Amino acid sequence: MLSPDYFTNKEDRLLELYRQLENFILKDITRRLLSAGEMTATADRLIWKLKQMGESQAAIEQKLRKLTGLTQKELRSLLQDAVLTSWEDDRATLGQLGIELSNPLKNAAVIRVMDAEYKKSLGELTNLTRTTMKQSQIDLINMFDEADLRVAAGVQSYSAAVCDILDRYAGRGIYVDYPTGARITLEAAVRLNVVTSMNQTAAQVTNQYIVEGGIEYVLVSAHLGARVAQKGQPPIADHSSWQGKAYKITGSEPGYPNMLESTGYRIDPKTGQGTVTNPLSLHGYNCRHSHKPWDKRLRNPYVDDNGNLKIDNEENRKRYELQQKQRAMERSLRAWKRKLIVKEQEIAGVAETDVKEILQRDCDRMAYQLTQKNKAYNDFCKQNDLQPQYDRMKVADFGREQTKRSNAGAKRYKKEHE
DSSP: OGGGGGGGGTHHHHHHHHHHHHHHHHHHHHHHHHHTSSSSOOOHHHHHHHHHHHHHHHHHHHHHHHHHHHHHHHHHHHHHHHHHHHHHHHHHHHHHHTTOOGGGGOEEEEEEEHHHHHHHHHHHHHHHHHHHHHHHHHHHHHHHHHHHHHHTTTTSOOHHHHHHHHHHHHHHHEEEEESSSSEEHHHHHHHHHHHHHHHHHHHHHHHHHHTTTTOOOOEEOOEEEEEEOTOOOOOOOHHHTTOOOOOEESSSSTTTTTTHHHEEEETTTTTEEEHHHHHSTTTTTTTTOEEEEEOTTSSEEEEEETSOOOOOOOHHHHHHHHHHHHHHHHHHHHHHHHHHHHHHHHHHOOOHHHHHHHHHHHHHHHHHHHHHHHHHHHHHHHTOOOOGGGGGGTTTSSSSHHHHHHHHHHHHOOOOOO
């Protein structure tokens, strides 16, 4: 079993690689739009756009090849660490029952499971990069068209139109569209993939030991701030209702309800194959709950002497809602940093001095607003006893130098408006 805290920041290295990709795309698109200059004749413009599409795609593909090579190594390391950590916990539990576990890296069945999960996870990450590349090309051509339309209508100059469009794009970020119709940011998609893959890989290995040991029961972990079902979602999406309890893998009995019916996760008692029957259930998307082999002779650490869950449902709901607000503030801070990065690209890319001055004032204002957002975030965490997650606010290329320039701009803005 993996503890819920185990997943915290485990995806940071992979996320940093994809943040680099996202910022590369943002900068690349900014440069291409601004280097286009003024509108040309319709036919020439169309040819030029198509050339830009080809050049941009080639540049992003080159970046992706480098990223994919790095992520393979990182992903395998993450999954292996998750397996070994979970195995240590399972070994301690089964050791109390007199069952010894073999090392997962020396167990042929476990290695097959790990390899299958690794290939599945790597395939999903590869699909993310392909989808991102395709979408960025669509975004680029759409922004060209929008800029042309604004200029042709006499609404704005080309530079002004492009800067407005880029500001909006930077705030939104790079999106990934799923066949289901869902749309989430690239960063969120990577985090979802990594956390889910780690959890499911460790779970599949645990299942192999459950079958080898002839185990009939499992215990599901519990943590404060567990997911609460939203309006329209099935009851199984309410993780707070089934966390911290022991379940029977096949059938049920008093005090031990059926695992599949209660949590939405099925374990084949013959093969050990685990199946997530609903993406909102146990081991589904972004789920931090785990399960471990269990026996009625063992004491459940998640319940009190009366058998009641130690985590109060109302307290859990409040913590979950506060954490959702915290995540929203972190997304806003990342978006603001992306805007500042693009704004600096705009300043460097335009030739008109008067436009540069306007853009610099905008940049200073945004830098000041970033300091206010940071303060609001820290105050919110302190007031609600939440741990600030500064790693979740990182944006590639927004490092020490960018922060220094941003702080200087914020000071200029504050001084001018005091």
